[in-house]
Amino acid sequence: MKKILIVNGPNLNLLGTRETAIYGELTLADIENNCQKLGQELKLEIEFLQSNYEGQLVDWIQQARNDADGIIINPAAYTHTSIAILDALKAYDGLVAEVHLSDIKQRESFRHHSYVSLRADKVICGLGAEGYEVAMRYMAEQLGSL
Numbered sequence: 001m002k003k004i005l006i007v008n009g010p011n012l013n014l015l016g017t018r019e020t021a022i023y024g025e026l027t028l029a030d031i032e033n034n035c036q037k038l039g040q041e042l043k044l045e046i047e048f049l050q051s052n053y054e055g056q057l058v059d060w061i062q063q064a065r066n067d068a069d070g071i072i073i074n075p076a077a078y079t080h081t082s083i084a085i086l087d088a089l090k091a092y093d094g095l096v097a098e099v100h101l102s103d104i105k106q107r108e109s110f111r112h113h114s115y116v117s118l119r120a121d122k123v124i125c126g127l128g129a130e131g132y133e134v135a136m137r138y139m140a141e142q143l144g145s146l
């Protein structure tokens with residue numbers, strides 16, 4: 001079975017508790033449940049992770065080189081700052097999909113630029129939690145897992 005790593009960056013553990021007008025009502029645990037269910041349908045093994053630490057995210061991306069066929073990543077605020085995460089993704093040979101709950105291009109100007117987009121094979125913004133599911137369907141199609 002093909003394996004997908006879903007990596008979430010800082011503060012996404014707070015989803016559903018505050019800023020629900022921007023990020024939606026679902027918690028990260030709700031999003032993981034939805035992804036695990038869809039993974040069964042699409043015949044994809046899903047590992048779902050979150051960290052507030054940039055180095056931890058880099059370590060997980062490095063480990064995925066020997067372990068996962070694709071990475072779905074919402075790097076959160078590190079999207080706009082982290083060359084370290086970009087470099088780790090550049091060292092990864094599999095598929096990369098970048099997901100944002102909100103439409104970063106329609107928000108403050110400091111959110112408009114994404115370092116991660118320089119490596120992403122697909123970028124999905126502004127679809128809320130559904131963006132993760134769109135990314136999973138993209139992975140399933142590309143990897144021929146269905």
Ligand code: CA2
Binds near residue numbers: 079
């Ligand atoms: O739209 C997205 O998914 C973002 O990656 C979310 C990040 C933000 O820094 C990016 O510009 C866009 C922020 C995630 C923080 O989530 C919170 C949820 C509840 C309460 C506070 C923060």
